[in-house]
Amino acid sequence: MALTDTEIRKLKAIGKDYQKADAKGLVLVIRAAGGKFWRGELRLNGKKFRYGYGNYPEMTLDNARKIHAVARQLVEFGKHPATLLDHPQAKRMVIDGCGIKELEIQAIAHQKAEAIQAMMTFGEAAGKYKAEWVDKKWKAPDKGWAPVRLHLLPKLADTPLELIDVALLRELIYDLREHKGVVTALSCHGWANRIFGYAVEHDYCTHNPAVLIKAARVGNRTKRTRWLSTPEIRRYLTGLYQADCYRGYKLALHLLLMLTLRKSELCGAAWCEIDFDKGEMLIPAARMKTKKDHLVMLPAQAAEMLQELQRLGGGSPWVLPMPTNPNRAMHSNNLDGAHNAALAAGEIADYNIHDHRHTASTHLREQGHSPEVVETALSHAIPGMAGTYSHAQYKNQRLEMLQSWANFLDTVMTERTVIQATFRKAL
Missing domain, CATH: 3.30.160.390 (Integrase, DNA-binding domain)
Known part of the structure; x- marks a missing residue:
């Protein structure tokens, strides 16, 4: 019932x-x-x-x-x-x-x-790849990982790998090319290819859409050729020393131009690497792009500026300590603000800090210095058979060349042929 x-x-x-x-x-x-x-x-x-x-x-x-x-x-x-x-x-x-x-x-x-x-998401796969490879193999993993963190993860982090097809990834890469430039788009394409390749290898997904997107269709990387003419050098240095910012930043940017160094080579320098008596600075292999020790010859102006930095550091072991924490070396990005201020004051466009090396190399060659000496100062490999069999350091020639270059920069700044040691302090 x-x-x-x-x-x-x-x-x-x-x-x-x-x-x-x-x-x-x-x-x-x-x-x-x-x-x-x-x-x-x-x-x-x-x-x-x-x-x-x-x-x-x-x-x-x-x-x-x-x-x-x-x-x-x-x-x-x-x-x-x-x-x-x-x-x-x-x-x-x-x-x-x-x-x-x-x-x-x-x-x-x-x-x-x-x-x-x-399914595993792109963000999860990227995290595993970074932990297993990037963090262990890269010298500066966070810096190298920036394209993924800034451009790929915000769009794809929560998307399952299997749902990211060629059309979706291509649309993202092409959008980056349009709004961020070819270099950023190619970098993100390369990272996507590595992450998907890692995921396929570990059976997290069954396909790699990045392989089907040809890098040549994204665009071609163009080598930077920007360098400063003599009038632009004058405007840059004058604007730099007149900028309202920490003096240590100004001296650092001037030294990068004078010594033809990369940012990381100077910003991570410790006082134990500098011998004022010999007028030398030895950059260890760990901080060099070439993974080899690099000896920098110091002209008189560079030694004077380094001594001022030593006074500004107040006993810090670092040549360029953090202004807020002298026990830590300054991050190279700290120089960007002063650099941008100098560009704005000098009305200079499309010029980054690394282009200092282009500027120095171009002017030194035009002034008649030996290409081998210039390339050695830049810590570049000398091409051809000469580079294969020659292990010369050109110490005397480099010191003479960099002293001449430092004198030239002072002449450009003062618009006179007589160097005034107090000029930099007066600005």
Whole structure:
């Protein structure tokens, strides 16, 4: 006999589980503690099994009958009710009048959603790649990782690897090319290729869309050829020393131009690397791009400026300490503000700090200095057979050349041929 709501409400606990049948295999189980829940007693492929529908009164009698009816239909089709009724919202859909077809569509969508959720995302793969390779192999991993952090992760971090296809990645790379330039786009393309290659190798995904995007179609890297003419050098240095910023930044930028150094080679320098008596600065291999020790010859002006930096440092072991923490070396990015101020004051466009090396190299060659001496001062490999068999350091020639270059810079600044030692301090 079918149950009624009135009868169900009157059912009481008796100290052990028991059940009351409704119809067609639907039963209400009354727990020993008093709780009540619905379940269906069904048969699939000749075997009996039970399938729960929910607790009473949250699951009403009418709703339990609707769900049980769908469960019986599924059994008739040879399917276990759990295949369609176990996913979220399935029972609510049945209560709202949906049939098996709608449940199947919802189940497929739910399975896809679960599969996507189980997939590794681009951000997770990138994190693993960085931890296993970049952090261990790169000298400055955070700096090298910047294209991923700034451009790839904001767009792709939460996207599963399998859902990133060629079209999606190409659209992102081309958008970067348009708004950030070819160099940034190519860098991001290269990083995407490495990360996807790592993911495929470790079975995190099955494809690498970056391989199908040709770097040549993204664009070609153009070597920078920007250098300062003599009038531009005058405007740059004058604007630099007139800028409202920490004097140590000004001296550092001047030294980079005078000694033809890279930012990291000077910003990480310690006083133990400088011998004022010999007029030399030895940069260890760990801080050199070439991974070889590099000896820098110091002209008189450079020694004077370094001694001033030593006074400004107040006993710090670093040539360029952080202004707020003398126990730490200055980060090379700290120089960007002073450099930009000098560019603005001198009305100079498209010129970065590394271009100081282009400026020095160009002027030194025009002044007649030997290419081998210039390249050695820049810590470049000398091309050809001469570079293969020659291991000359050109110490005397480099000192003479850099002293001449320092004199030239002073002449440009003062617009006179007489160097005034107090000029830099007066500005």
